[in-house]
Amino acid sequence: MLKYALGATAALALSVVVIPAASVVPAVSAEPDFATIALTAGKGWSGTGSWSTRPGQYRQEFTVGITNTAGHEEQGLDLFVSFPTDRLDVTSYEGRGWDCWDVNDGPGAEGLRCTQNHLIVDKEAWPALKIHTSVVKWEHYNDSIDVYAEAGGHAKVHAGQLFKIDTST
Numbered sequence: 001m002l003k004y005a006l007g008a009t010a011a012l013a014l015s016v017v018v019i020p021a022a023s024v025v026p027a028v029s030a031e032p033d034f035a036t037i038a039l040t041a042g043k044g045w046s047g048t049g050s051w052s053t054r055p056g057q058y059r060q061e062f063t064v065g066i067t068n069t070a071g072h073e074e075q076g077l078d079l080f081v082s083f084p085t086d087r088l089d090v091t092s093y094e095g096r097g098w099d100c101w102d103v104n105d106g107p108g109a110e111g112l113r114c115t116q117n118h119l120i121v122d123k124e125a126w127p128a129l130k131i132h133t134s135v136v137k138w139e140h141y142n143d144s145i146d147v148y149a150e151a152g153g154h155a156k157v158h159a160g161q162l163f164k165i166d167t168s169t
Helices: 002-017
Strands: 035-041 051-053 060-068 074-082 088-094 098-104 110-120 129-135 141-150 157-165
Touching: 035 141, 035 157, 060 074, 060 141, 088 098, 088 110, 110 129
Parallel strands: 051 157
Antiparallel strands: 035 060, 060 129, 074 110, 074 141, 088 129, 098 110, 141 157
């Protein structure tokens, strides 16, 4: 009887060991981001982690840089730059091939929407987009600028930047 029990245990152990590891499939496989987004502070902003500006400065500017990391060329890019339009007002934008317009569809859906139609190969960047703003209200305020990009049916990519309007003396 002991021999039979040991034989059954060995057979069971062998059957577990024989299962090939290649047959194991991960439960979720995520698509890698098609692009990276970088926000760079310009005139009117200071700070490294969180940007800061002061009311009364005529203009703030920041640059949005987007690099293709899809592994193949991409053409066409849709961009949404989200920020509180009751605190920051877009005075202008510049960048080769960008077409932008203001949107104000309520909290979380306000800012600037832009399109770009350049063909960009893998590991190259779309032309930079420089956005000029001015402070609307003279109040201390904390929030973020968020950028969402889409192209070629890929999932959206996102980057955010904390900022504050500093009224301290």
